[in-house]
Amino acid sequence: MPVGGIQGFTNTWLAAKAYEGDGVVIHNIVDSLPNCERKNFSTLLASVQDGVLTLGGAKFIWIDRLLAKTISGAKATQSVTLSKFDRIATDPTFGKPLAIFILILGLVLSFVPATPIMLLGGTIPKLATPINMLLSAIPQFIIDFITQVILNTLYFAVAMIGFVFGANLVFGIIEEVGYMARISYVFDNIMTRLDLQGKAIIPFVVSFGCTIGGAAGLNHRLGVGCTLCRNLDHCASIVHSLFRCLAPLVIVFIFLIAWLHMILTAKVFGPKLVHP
Amino acid sequence: MDVAEAQSKKIDVHQIEKLLCIPVVPFVATDKEYYDAFYAAVNISLENQSKIDVESLETFYNKRMIPCFLP
Numbered sequence: 001m002p003v004g005g006i007q008g009f010t011n012t013w014l015a016a017k018a019y020e021g022d023g024v025v026i027h028n029i030v031d032s033l034p035n036c037e038r039k040n041f042s043t044l045l046a047s048v049q050d051g052v053l054t055l056g057g058a059k060f061i062w063i064d065r066l067l068a069k070t071i072s073g074a075k076a077t078q079s080v081t082l083s084k085f086d087r088i089a090t091d092p093t094f095g096k097p098l099a100i101f102i103l104i105l106g107l108v109l110s111f112v113p114a115t116p117i118m119l120l121g122g123t124i125p126k127l128a129t130p131i132n133m134l135l136s137a138i139p140q141f142i143i144d145f146i147t148q149v150i151l152n153t154l155y156f157a158v159a160m161i162g163f164v165f166g167a168n169l170v171f172g173i174i175e176e177v178g179y180m181a182r183i184s185y186v187f188d189n190i191m192t193r194l195d196l197q198g199k200a201i202i203p204f205v206v207s208f209g210c211t212i213g214g215a216a217g218l219n220h221r222l223g224v225g226c227t228l229c230r231n232l233d234h235c236a237s238i239v240h241s242l243f244r245c246l247a248p249l250v251i252v253f254i255f256l257i258a259w260l261h262m263i264l265t266a267k268v269f270g271p272k273l274v275h276p
Numbered sequence: 277m278d279v280a281e282a283q284s285k286k287i288d289v290h291q292i293e294k295l296l297c298i299p300v301v302p303f304v305a306t307d308k309e310y311y312d313a314f315y316a317a318v319n320i321s322l323e324n325q326s327k328i329d330v331e332s333l334e335t336f337y338n339k340r341m342i343p344c345f346l347p
Binding site: 055 | 286296
């Protein structure tokens with residue numbers, strides 16, 4: 001091992017990384033060694049078994065020794081146990097369906113606080129009749145603009161406020177009670193393959209109902225993205241009006257294209273995205 | 277810290293600070309009251325360029341794990 005280390009790294013650090021089998025470090029060490037010592041180094045490396053585990057264990061022993069000097073008053077017999085719910089919520093098998101069930105349930109429950117506000121928004125278009133009567137003296141196109149464009153826009157905006165409020169409230173509660181951390185833990189292995197953290201499963205699940213909401217939800221916990229969820233209804237209406245009985249096939253085709261797009265993107269750019 | 281307190285453990289934070297040579301903050305991740313102290317400690321560490329003292333870990337490594345790799 002080079003006495004002064006390499007590029008600012010101490011020889012102990014380099015030795016530890018080599019012991020763990022770090023390819024880049026081993027390559028740099030070999031490059032820095034004279035030819036006569038390279039064989040010895042390779043022989044030493046070959047003699048190491050379970051280097052990562054051994055060194056990891058050594059770190060824990062070191063931490064235990066460090067803490068032994070600084071912690072007092074521990075009850076030797078006391079142990080921490082998980083509650084029954086925690087055991088299920090963090091179970092590799094049952095944790096995932098439970099998480100998806102709770103997320104979908106949360107999405108449904110978010111309509112409970114949202115409904116009064118959405119109903120309130122629904123009354124706005126009914127103002128068209130009295131406005132028509134009051135503004136009968138002005139040109140008809142101005143009345144149409146007020147009663148159809150402005151009132152419907154206000155209705156949509158208020159309805160969306162209700163939904164955003166409900167979704168933020170319910171998912172905020174789920175996060176505050178600590179269940180979001182369990183979702184993150186359960187899905188971490190799967191989502192890590194996409195270079196995401198476990199919590200990113202939430203927009204994925206929500207995207208089954210609303211792609212825009214799910215995609216936008218990646219930037220925030222969840223709620224803001226869902227402001228546009230109802231756009232799906234409008235898209236469905238347009239598709240139905242254009243394609244009539246073929247509308248379901250069009251929807252299936254759109255999902256198929258989206259799915260193929262994801263696969264092609266993953267094939268072409270996946271390695272660069274996940275392992276830059 | 278909350279788990280340690282539930283187990284009647286007392287953690288000597290100042291002693292750990294002395295051993296590691298970096299600020300050590302008692303912390304409960306679910307309690308936002310602890311966050312300010314944590315961020316303050318991070319800022320102080322950045323200002324002072326605090327570095328963890330790994331000498332004891334290196335000594336431990338050198339004695340027990342990897343003497344054959346060292347000059």
